[in-house]
Amino acid sequence: MLLKFAYDGTKFYGYQRQPDVPTVEGEILRVLRENGIAEDLKSASRTDRGVSALGNVILIHTNMEPRKVIGILNSNLDRIYFHSFSLHNLNPRHAEKRWYRYHLFDFNYDLKKLKYAARMFEGEHDFKNFTRARKNTVVRIDKISVKKEGNMIYIDFFARNYLWNLIRRLVAAMVKYASGMEFGEEIFEKRMNFGIAPPEPLVLMDVRYPFPFEHIGFSRRLREKMVINYLAGMVYLYLGGENYKSFNFI
Incomplete structure (x- = not known):
């Protein structure tokens, strides 16, 4: 069972x-x-x-x-x-899909920029610069949604599989972008130091x-x-x- x-x-x-x-x-x-x-x-x-x-x-x-x-x-x-x-x-x-949610307190982040960064990471990419894994780093993220409720921002990730630390590194990059750091598609080829978001606000919501x-x-x-x-x-x-x-x- x-x-x-x-x-x-x-x-x-x-x-x-x-x-x-x-x-x-x-x-x-x-x-x-x-x-x-x-x-x-x-x-x-x-x-x-x-x-x-x-x-x-x-x-x-x-x-x-x-x-x-x-x-x-x-x-x-x-x-x-x-x-x-x-x-x-x-x-x-x-499983068909795994849903993770990152709970982010809103420190006056630019919500439009957060959503733009989310779209940048959707789809199939080689996430070698966003994980500690060193092989099989091509992953497809079906959807990343960003919504605000009160003082909390929910960042939801939907994909079949993920890489080690991938979500927390993507959240860190999204926060940097929403805080004024500029970058584009070059981040998939050029390693940049975005840091890694803390683990406690991350929750595996469901497995489908x-x-x-x-x-x-x-x-x-x-x-x-x-x-x-x-x-x-x-x-x-x-x-x-x-x-x-x-x-x-x-």
Whole structure:
């Protein structure tokens, strides 16, 4: 079965399992094994340290009923919240699209310039100058949308796959452009120092497949756990509200 879940990435040493330090994948695997649910799992996305998620996905093989599995996981995990499932048996890496959102506080940025920079990065490009990866650096970004609500700017990225640190480096470049730094298509050939945006405001919003997931509700105890700090509260704001069901990928 496939299980969709959220987590506060600021409380872990990254997503991928590591010895001797708590990671998102490592903690999930520990609970699965301790409760005799499954011995291994496959993940849709391995987010960087500090990056959170609302809709990452894992695949496990078990005879246990999905709601029972989710109940056990949510009762034994902290800062990780399972909320949806599908009975499809598919490698979660083979997703149709991944949606990331960067939450940017508006320090009087030129919104038109932010949107112009976003269009510059849409489509297929060799992003060798925007990643630490050194091979297979050609990626297609289907869409980057920029919108402002109150004092917050949401930058949404839609693509099937991404490169290491790509989104955070693109956000840094977009902010520099909106702040007055001029550049054009030459940035794909000429390396420029834009820096890298911090990881904490980046959230993996959802991972899309050619079938729906069944969304389940939240207990009062889980709701209380989810409002302990800002990011956990943000997870609850999205998942606990009606807006979550109206997201494009749901």
